[in-house]
Amino acid sequence: MRHIIATTFGVCLFASLAFAQTKVSLKDPVGDDDGPGTYTYPTDPVYKPGSFDMTSFEVEEKGGEVIFRVGIRVPVEDPWDSKSWGGNGFSLQFIQVYIDTKPDGGFCEGLPGLNIQFKEGQCYEKVVLISPQPKERLHSEVQQKAGKLKEAVVIPKATRARGKVIEAVVDAKDLGGPLGKGTGFQVIMQSNEGYPDAKDLLTRKVNEYAGQHRFGGGSDYDCDPHVMDILVPPAKGGKDEIEAQHEALAYTCDPNNPNAGSRAKIPMVYP
Amino acid sequence: MRRFWGFLCFLLLCEGVAFPDTKNFDFAGKIYTKWLYRNNDTQGILSYGNPFWPDDIAGDNGVGSEFELKVFGRPSKFVEAYARIQSRFGELWQDWWESGERKYGDQVNTSGDSLGMNRASYMKLRGTYVRAIVPFSKTWRNTVTIGSSDLGMFNPWTIGKVRFIDRDNGKGVFINGSVSNIDFSYDLAAIALPKLYVGPWWSTGIGDPELARPFYSQDWAYGAKFAYSPKWGAITVISTLTNDIEVDITDPDAVGSPYAQCKDSLGNPIVGCSKDHAVDYHTRYMNSVSTVEATWNPEDIPLIANVLAGVSVQRLDKRLTANGVALNQGVSPIVYKDTESYAVRVRLEASDLGTKGLTLKGEYFNIGEDWNSIFGARREADVLLTDGFLGGGQLPTLNLANEFMDFDELFYESCIGWHGGTIIASYETGGFEGSLESTFIWYNTNKQNRDVDFTYPDFLHSEGYTDTDLYDYANTTDRGRDPRSVYKRNQDRRTWIEVLKLKYGFDLLKGADISLKSKLIYDKDYRSHRTVEDDYTGLITQSRLAFGVGLYRGLRAEVGGQFDYWREDNRKGTLEQGYGDDRTYKGKGFFGITWEYEGLKFRYYFEYVYKDQEREREPDQLFKVFRSKASLEVAW
Numbered sequence: 049m050r051h052i053i054a055t056t057f058g059v060c061l062f063a064s065l066a067f068a069q070t071k072v073s074l075k076d077p078v079g080d081d082d083g084p085g086t087y088t089y090p091t092d093p094v095y096k097p098g099s100f101d102m103t104s105f106e107v108e109e110k111g112g113e114v115i116f117r118v119g120i121r122v123p124v125e126d127p128w129d130s131k132s133w134g135g136n137g138f139s140l141q142f143i144q145v146y147i148d149t150k151p152d153g154g155f156c157e158g159l160p161g162l163n164i165q166f167k168e169g170q171c172y173e174k175v176v177l178i179s180p181q182p183k184e185r186l187h188s189e190v191q192q193k194a195g196k197l198k199e200a201v202v203i204p205k206a207t208r209a210r211g212k213v214i215e216a217v218v219d220a221k222d223l224g225g226p227l228g229k230g231t232g233f234q235v236i237m238q239s240n241e242g243y244p245d246a247k248d249l250l251t252r253k254v255n256e257y258a259g260q261h262r263f264g265g266g267s268d269y270d271c272d273p274h275v276m277d278i279l280v281p282p283a284k285g286g287k288d289e290i291e292a293q294h295e296a297l298a299y300t301c302d303p304n305n306p307n308a309g310s311r312a313k314i315p316m317v318y319p
Numbered sequence: 320m321r322r323f324w325g326f327l328c329f330l331l332l333c334e335g336v337a338f339p340d341t342k343n344f345d346f347a348g349k350i351y352t353k354w355l356y357r358n359n360d361t362q363g364i365l366s367y368g369n370p371f372w373p374d375d376i377a378g379d380n381g382v383g384s385e386f387e388l389k390v391f392g393r394p395s396k397f398v399e400a401y402a403r404i405q406s407r408f409g410e411l412w413q414d415w416w417e418s419g420e421r422k423y424g425d426q427v428n429t430s431g432d433s434l435g436m437n438r439a440s441y442m443k444l445r446g447t448y449v450r451a452i453v454p455f456s457k458t459w460r461n462t463v464t465i466g467s468s469d470l471g472m473f474n475p476w477t478i479g480k481v482r483f484i485d486r487d488n489g490k491g492v493f494i495n496g497s498v499s500n501i502d503f504s505y506d507l508a509a510i511a512l513p514k515l516y517v518g519p520w521w522s523t524g525i526g527d528p529e530l531a532r533p534f535y536s537q538d539w540a541y542g543a544k545f546a547y548s549p550k551w552g553a554i555t556v557i558s559t560l561t562n563d564i565e566v567d568i569t570d571p572d573a574v575g576s577p578y579a580q581c582k583d584s585l586g587n588p589i590v591g592c593s594k595d596h597a598v599d600y601h602t603r604y605m606n607s608v609s610t611v612e613a614t615w616n617p618e619d620i621p622l623i624a625n626v627l628a629g630v631s632v633q634r635l636d637k638r639l640t641a642n643g644v645a646l647n648q649g650v651s652p653i654v655y656k657d658t659e660s661y662a663v664r665v666r667l668e669a670s671d672l673g674t675k676g677l678t679l680k681g682e683y684f685n686i687g688e689d690w691n692s693i694f695g696a697r698r699e700a701d702v703l704l705t706d707g708f709l710g711g712g713q714l715p716t717l718n719l720a721n722e723f724m725d726f727d728e729l730f731y732e733s734c735i736g737w738h739g740g741t742i743i744a745s746y747e748t749g750g751f752e753g754s755l756e757s758t759f760i761w762y763n764t765n766k767q768n769r770d771v772d773f774t775y776p777d778f779l780h781s782e783g784y785t786d787t788d789l790y791d792y793a794n795t796t797d798r799g800r801d802p803r804s805v806y807k808r809n810q811d812r813r814t815w816i817e818v819l820k821l822k823y824g825f826d827l828l829k830g831a832d833i834s835l836k837s838k839l840i841y842d843k844d845y846r847s848h849r850t851v852e853d854d855y856t857g858l859i860t861q862s863r864l865a866f867g868v869g870l871y872r873g874l875r876a877e878v879g880g881q882f883d884y885w886r887e888d889n890r891k892g893t894l895e896q897g898y899g900d901d902r903t904y905k906g907k908g909f910f911g912i913t914w915e916y917e918g919l920k921f922r923y924y925f926e927y928v929y930k931d932q933e934r935e936r937e938p939d940q941l942f943k944v945f946r947s948k949a950s951l952e953v954a955w
Contacts (some may be wrong), residue, residue, distance in 0.1 A: 071788050078550055078618060091462045091495055091497075097548040098503065103618070108675070113749050117675075121550070122616055123623050123668070129699060132728075135911065183830055188873035188915035197750030206750050206824045211621050212679045217749055218770040219826060243347070243954055258462075268459075290408050 063177075072107040072233065072319045075285030078121055081237070081277045083295035084312070086265035088258045093238075098122035100276040102237045103212075105283070116176060116204075116216045118143050118235060122210040128242075134182035137141050138209040142240040142250055143178040146318045147274075148232030149224055155200050160193050161248030162236060163311060164273045164297075170232060170316040174223050176202045178216040178242050181250060193249045210273055232316030238278035239263070249275075269306035273297050273314075283317045345391040345685075347952040352384040355725065357946035366726040366948075369792050376437055376723075381411040381944065401467075402447045410440040436653040438783050440553045448486020461496040467506050470491055471565040472506040476662065476715055477559040477608045477697025478542050484723060488513065502548045512538035512563060516718060517694050518604045519640040519653050523563040529641040530565060532575055537600070538563045540694055552616040561694045565639045603639040604653070606693040607632045610662075621670040628660040631690045644776050651776040652803075653691060660687030662715060664702070676747040680704060681740070688736045688763040692716045705741045705758040706818045707732055708840060708859075709787055709802060717803050719778065722762040722792070723879075724949055727924055730787040732802040736764030739814075749834070750824035758816040765811050767848055775806035782891035784842070784859050786904065788928055789942055797932065797940065809853075812844035828866070829869025837862045846889075853898055856888040859920065861908075873915040881907040892936065899935030906930075923949040 081101035082088070104119030120141065127141035147167070148154060154171035158164035166172060167247040175197075177186055183203055190201045202223060204216035220226050239252035241261070254274045258264025268274035280292040300309040355364050356379070363378020385408045392400035410417060422432035448466030451947050455461065462807040465486040471480035472495065481489050491510035497503065506751070513534040514523045524533025542559040566573045571581050571594045579590035610629035615622075643651030665683045672679055682704045695719035701712030711729030721730045738761045745754035782814025783799035790798050819838040824832040842857035866878030883905040891897035909926035930942035 086459075093495075093506070095554075097504075098550075110749065114747070115675075121618075122553075123614070161689070182875075182913070184868055184873045184875045184913050184915040185831070185920075187869075189919065192917050199915075202831075204825065205830050208747060208752065210676075210745070210747065211623060211668055212616070212619070213670060215747070217824075246955075259399060260450070263415055 053086040061225050064113075065179045068287075070120050071109075072105070072231075074105045074233070074279055074317060074319060076102045076235075076277065076283065077287055077289050078103055078181070078315075079092050080290040081121075082294075083254065083263075083266070083273060083276050084299065085274060085294035086294050087254060088245055090239075090252070090261050090262040090263055091260050092260045094125075094127040095140065099125075100237050100239060102143075102235060102277045102279075102293065103285070105235050106143075107227065108232065109220060113205075114218045114220050114223060114227065116145050116178065116218070118145075118178065118214045118237075118292050119213065120212050123212055123239040124214055126209075130180045132243065134184075136182070136207040136209070138180045138214060139216060140239055141178075141180070142252075143214060144238065145176040145178065146172040146234040146236065146316070147174040147176070147223065148234075148318075149173045149227065152257075155197055157197065159197055159234070159249050159251075160195075161244065161251030161253075162238065163270055163299075164236070164275060165311055165313050166234070167313050167315050172234070172316070173200060174202050176216060176218055177202065177274060178202060178207055178214055179250060180207075181242070186250075188251050189244075195245060197251060206229070214287070221279055230318060232318045233279065234314060234316050235279050236275050238275060247250035267306075268303045269301055270307050271301035271302060271309050271311065273312035275312070276312075278314055281315060281316045281317050283319070322705060343393050345393075347389040347391070347955070349387040349952065350384060352382065352951045354382040354947070354949040355382055355793075356948075357944060359944075362411070364408070365723055367722050367790060367792075368725050369722050376409045377712065381413070383408060383411050386442075388442075390392075394894045397452045399450050400448070403445045404442045405445050406440045406442050407437060409437040411438070416954075421911075423545045431515075446490070450564065457497045458500040461494060461929070464493040464495070466490055466645040468508075468510075470510065471557060472508065472544050472613070473544055473557050474555075474610060475696035475700040475702050476610050476627070476692055477557045478508075478510065478540060478561075478694045479692070479714075479716075480610070482698050482720060482869055500766055504546045504548070506542070506544040508540075510540040510542065510805070512540055512561065514538070516652075516720075517561060517634060518563045519651065519655075519716075520647070521641050524565060524603065528638055528646065529639060531568070532566065534564070534566045534600075539596070539927050542637060550618065552614040553612075553618065554614075555612045556610075557612075559607065559694070559750060561606040562602060562605075563604040564600040565603045565636075567601050570598045572596055573598045601636055601639060603632065603636055604693075605634040608692050608695070612841075621672075623662075623666070623668040625666040627662070627664045629690075631658070631660045631662070631687070631692060633658040633689075633691055633693075635645050642773060644771070645748050645773045647772060648779050649777040650779055652716075654689060654776065654806075655774050658689035658691065660689035660691070662686045662690055666704070678743075680743040680745075683740045684734075685738045686715055686734055688766075690715050690735050691718075693718055701731075702898075703734055703737070703741070704756075705816060706756060707734075707758075707816070708814075708837065709785060710838075713737070714755075714872065717805070719803050721787075721790075721802060726788070726946060727926075727948055730785070730802055731791070732785075733805050735805045735911075736751075736762050752820075752822040754818075754820045756816070756818040756820075760814040760816070760820075762812050764805050764807075767809050769806060769810070769812075771806055776803075777806050777808070778804040780804060781807045783887060783901070784840075784885050784903075786855055786903075786905075786930075788907070789930060789944065796942075797934070797937070807846075809847040810844060811846065812842070812855075814843070815841040827868055829871065830876075831847070831866070831868040833864075833866050835862070835864050847894065850894065852896055853889055853892075855890065855898075857890075858886045860884045875913045877912075879909040880909070881905075883907075890934075895937065899937070901935060902933040903929075904931045906935075916955065918953060920952045921950070 100123035101121035106117040108115045156171040206217040241252040253268035254263040297312045361378035363385045364381040368377025371615040387405040390402045402954045417438045419436040420432040446467030450464045453461040453512045469486045494507040520527045523535040523538040540561045544557045546555040608631045615624040644655045663685045666682045670678045695716040703713040709730040711731045713734035741758040776802035781804040785799040819837045822834040838861045840859035843853040846853040861883045863881040867877040885903040888900045889898035890901040906929045911924040914921040925947040926946040931942040
């Protein structure tokens, strides 16, 4: 009897540990930090090559917390001394992790400032903001600009950077519970803009030509996706994913009628 | 009536037109208000300002506002223009109406034309630039900027990014280019030297007793940066030259020349002297700093290796600059002689060692005793990993700027001559973050009988741990060593620094965290080798505990306290007069609120500082300081 109890306990413990460490590990190719293939970095020297080149994405569930880790090609730096304004130890990147937890429904429009939509049937229920900005600023911006999308927004309890990784910790209950099988993810690499456009949620714009603090290679109208790097299925980091990303972020824009044309429709990745 | 309907239709049509992100003409504005109060009798809204200037902008009590307007222009896709005008910060609300005209000279009056332009809130042009993009090909792009820049394209060792309040003051011609298919980029710059702080006597001539007619309109700094950034890392080479020239006063064409008639003092013609309506120049001061930096950043390995090596060369013409060490009580941003020096820094960082969240950082640094970066970063940058003595950052220059700031801002210290290493182990998991730093510093400036009378500046006050909480520039309150003071007559010093940081975030209201920072500094200086009577031993301990909680969306409060105990044997004195053992007890309690609401940002911070300084050779000192700072910022 003692053996049965011990075995049962062991199995349960193993099972619980296994569930406790649900892990998603995805890769993104190096050198695809150019949005739809044409984007260039701003001209200010703080934007070092590779700063917006995502190389990996991990999700780990541990003791009621979900940890998101985004790998960057180069060391994460803090040129604007974020600690002095209550920030999180990095300055340039702003990462949004979109999570599809339910087969149907969800939001299909990206947060303001990105100009993206999600593919039909691949919309999201939650979006985690991994930003250098302090929580108060995020709460205020979301309240002010996210509209109905604010119910999907999750602000991490901790956000930090080390080496070439930016990490955020979220309580699982804020995501609606543990992330089950079939959960979809999309990671949007943007740049932290402390003085954003009136409608943009802390995002940096992409224009036709790069400016000191503006990405280039897009359009001066808000019809291009303001996104530097994303994941694309199967998210194993293959070179073919570079072209797949360019296709996913493809758009058309008519300066004479910027509201027409096709917007970028991006996919979820279901590991 | 038809015209009215036509006009209305025009307006409606306009409403439907989409505008691009970059309009031809755009504005951005900001209003910033600051309240500063302390239980003393100084008036002004900058806690720390240099008292030696006849200025009235520094003080601890007041409230003032400033307005900033940025204008952006985009005449074409390839050309952008920028201008920033901003009101002068210094007018208190109580000034009510102050034209700044000083109509009645320095007489006391209540007319409103009494206090000078600092109190007038006049709008001043702070900076302009015109930037043109010149794409030579799809892969080779150039950007030419003419006008203002924050000089951030180089590094803190060479030409440093200027502090935020100076961000548009630096002007020059800047060329930035990149060739994307070979991962190569470059920056070339010619920068007008600031006449106010770069050079001997903190100027390019003004105020130098040796110069009757300072000539600064042809003083420039030059910089070149070449960077190769392949996938595995980066190699960056930077070379800069700071060059301050003056007119050759012996040239007969120079105004004020004693040889204007090409005759000597006895009236005899000077052989070879002739007027040609052109004057000759000499270099008064030159500082050239170059660095090579290589970063290895292998893909798929959580390791970063970085090496930086640099050389600094200084030349000065003693005929054209007076000795600031001898004539200004040792307060000088340069060593008064020609110098050559070096700097080496090696960094290694390994993340996620064995387990996720465990990081180890190591750094070796060796900065020569004669290194100087006269145009390097003065604050808001940091070249070493260590928390250092003051917590703000270490910079390889004597030209630091710990002024025009508030009591809640950190101080920067000079690391010239520092030689040692730092190891930081950190662990992060869930809401927990912890790190432990160990730093050992040996000093290349250790020397006996150093000439601090005529050559090496000691900044007058070289002894005792620096109290940045209660800092005063004239050191009337025994605040300790000047952060720029790296040279002493007799020094044989070594320092050990330990810093523990812990933080834990947990679920309470809108998120809460508790943090602890403890620092231990063991500082030993045997000073003169002739005696043991002057040996300094400093044991500095600091512990700060804070609790922060998000109360509501955008609203956060923080409360905490700090306790310092400094035991300093032979803190200060002279061999002749003797030294004293001093003890300092300092306690601080604080609370603060941050509120972000619909584009409005408000911050309030209050603290009480209690300091008891028990001094062996002088009367004890007691400080009971209440002070607060609030700011309100709205940008649109």
